[in-house]
Amino acid sequence: MIEILQTGTRITLQDVGRPGHRHEGIPRSGAADKLSFGLANWMVGNDWNTPALECVLGGQHFKFHKDMTIAIAGAEMWAQVNGQNVSNFTAFKVKSGNILTLSFARIGCRAYLAVPGGFQGDDFLGSISTYLPASLGGYKGRALQSRDQLETLDITTTTRSIPKGYAPQFSNHMVFRALEGPEFYDLCLASQRNLFIDPYEATQNTNRMGARLKGNKVVPKEVTNMISSPLLPGTLQCPPDGQPILAMTDGHCTGGYLRTLQIIRVDLWLMGQIKPGSKISFRRSIGDDAFEVLAGRNAFYSSLMDGFSF
Amino acid sequence: MASISEYDIIPYGDSAFLVQFATKVYSETVTNHIHALIHSLQGHDHWEEVVPGYNSLLAYFCPAKFKPYEAKKVLIKALKNPVAASKSVSKTIDIPVCYGGEFGPDMETIMESSGLSQQKIIKLHSEKSYTVCMMGFIPGFTFLSEAPQLLHHARRPTPRTIIPAGSVGIAGWQTGIYGLESPGGWQLIGRTPLNMFDKDRDAPFLVHAGDDVKFVPISPLEYAKIEKRIS
Incomplete structure (x- = not known):
């Protein structure tokens, strides 16, 4: 289980969205940066389109309540686990009780946190993507708040690093x-x-x-x-x-x-x-x-x- | 008389075409044609999105499955020979509306511009049925066909920051229903207690493009009763 200690600017649960409903006024939504989202999932051995957390501009603190493998991709936010720097390009292990902090987005805006098996969310039209204007999908249709607890699965995974050339380079x-x-x-x-x-x-x-x-x-x-x-x-x-x-x-x-x-x-x-x-x-x-x-x-x-x- | 044969197919980015019909005013012929087109294109699984507009249609394709020229070919074929939606698909839906007062804060504006009494405006607005031309910009927003000419009115110069869900408004020749609470600039003449969009309902959308709707005037008391029943 992962507990949200601080939400920073915003955290939402996202997948690849709900295509095919624009004629009903429903935008596709989904991860705003689909590539970084996919890479975060790939690093923990998930299918690329597995639900992950979208963290905006930094300031997020997470506490892990069991040992697990996680990965972060996207905007560089000086991520640290218990004060030790961690990479945006490789999955890593955290222990129960560890705290992950994202500081601020030096370059770019959004980082994705993926865990093996992904996160559970409310389904609407085949997607758990959070769409805040209509409170659709996600965690109870809303952005995450501090003290929210997200269940994670007990599955063994590989710990992968993004091969050279595949990680996007960001600029302001x-x-x-x-x-x-x-x-x-x-x-x-x-x-x-x-x-x-x-x-x-x-x-x-x-x-x-x-x-x-x-x-x-x-x-x-x-x-x-x-x-x-x-x-x-x-x-x-x-x-x-x-x-x-x-x-x-x-x-x-x-x-x-x-x-x-x-x-x-x-x-x-x-x-x-x-x-x-x-x-x-x-x-x-x-x-x-x-x-x-x-x-x-x-x-x-x-x-x-x-x-x-x- | 607007013609369904006067249109351009315009590339809209690298994954979509926009079919733009020449008409600049509301045309029932063009609207029905667009809905028939939507119906025939939606059967083709290479389109990711097919979206109707008043005088336009967006066809968004998946380039991994469909080369742009192939997409255009399918579109041209459909334009020449759309499969008309069978009448049983479309239905007429009654929408109860409480006009004026706190539910329609711009009723007086329309009374001034039209020179009509509130009673006459309610009669005009509710005696005809409207076609749902398109949905959006947000879930549940219902864009309807042309309002009676006497009721036409420009949008408010400064949009409101909050418009309650269910508000019925006028913008130019258009009339429509706000499906969700949102900002907006339409002139509000009434409100329905029905939820145009409810994600927890088996059928989240009350109406779809191509349906017909008819407004049924109700009193504030009836509004409260319906609101209580469905909440």
């Missing part, structure tokens, strides 16, 4: 490859260019639903009222004030703002590492290239994690 200046969104050409020419020039900065209004950015204003050629239309994670929307909003994993299923850019699928996982203050640049991608890159990265990571795809 992130570059996303993007294609033109459906309304990209409704922007004035200067805005079309500006989106790809200076970096934007994520504001305090940054969470699993989206990141409000500040930077060069994005202005349409003419102001029109858009009719509400479907919206995807990774879409850069342009509201009337000209400061773009990047939709994330819990983002709205439909929206009424111009959809200016769409981050390519293979880069979506990195959105989970955006925190307030992160610098964000967009690089233009080409449809066919995006497809090739995706196929290559899926093959690369599924050779490590069986069945993994971005």
Whole structure:
């Protein structure tokens, strides 16, 4: 059993989400950084899509009430067990009574804590992913609180280290490859260019639903009222004030703002590492290239994690 | 007259296509066509998400199973020959609504702009049935077909930070129901005691895109009774 001593900024239980329900207003949700989530699971010998804890920005303290193997992946948060540094790239053993502390996210935003066999949560539409706006899934539909106790399974596991080349490198200046969104050409020419020039900065209004950015204003050629239309994670929307909003994993299923850019699928996982203050640049991608890159990265990571795809 | 043959298929990222119909106003023909399309595409398991809009449709595919040009081919074929949803699939659902007062704080705004009495507004809003055009932006939010023209009204200039679940509102020509408590800018004219979305119910969603709904005016007393019965 694991006890939460301090929740830090936030801890939620996540898996790979509940696809196929956007037409009912239910976003997919799931781990915001799918890659780090998968790697944490792989290190303790789980299937990559096993439920794990998503820890935001650090400040989390956990107490273990039995001996077990655990792994942490994602944002570097100066993790320590009873004051001894532990690695983000290898699974390790903890003893009953040990305390794990995550300090603060030096680079990136989210770290994943995986245990053998994963965690139990409330199922909704086939997923235990926590979606806070509707209190779905997770631990009683909410974020974890201090003194919550999570049961863990007694199963023996291998203790793995991420092989060289598979661990993502994070930076507080992130570059996303993007294609033109459906309304990209409704922007004035200067805005079309500006989106790809200076970096934007994520504001305090940054969470699993989206990141409000500040930077060069994005202005349409003419102001029109858009009719509400479907919206995807990774879409850069342009509201009337000209400061773009990047939709994330819990983002709205439909929206009424111009959809200016769409981050390519293979880069979506990195959105989970955006925190307030992160610098964000967009690089233009080409449809066919995006497809090739995706196929290559899926093959690369599924050779490590069986069945993994971005 | 909006045409179902006037549309563009626009790539939306590397894993989705958006079918954008040319109509800029509400069109029953286009809405029915979109719902028939959704019905025929949902039978194809290579789509991860198929999402209706008022005048658009999103088809999100899994690139591991489906190359973009193959996805587009399936989409074009469906657009030419959608399998119409059989009438028995769609149903008309009565939604009891208590209009005005604390349940509809913007009723007076609509009375002013329309020049109509509250009674007349209630009659106009509840005498026709509406099609559920789309769901979202959050679970249970129900976007309905066009409200009677006299009731059309722009959104509030400053959105409210909290709107109670079940609130019935107007935004431009649209009318709809807030499924969950959320912020929002629609003009609120009433509220239903029903839960549009309840994760613990066997059928979590009260309505689905393609259904018809009809509002049934109720008194505050009846509202309280229904609310008590279902809680």
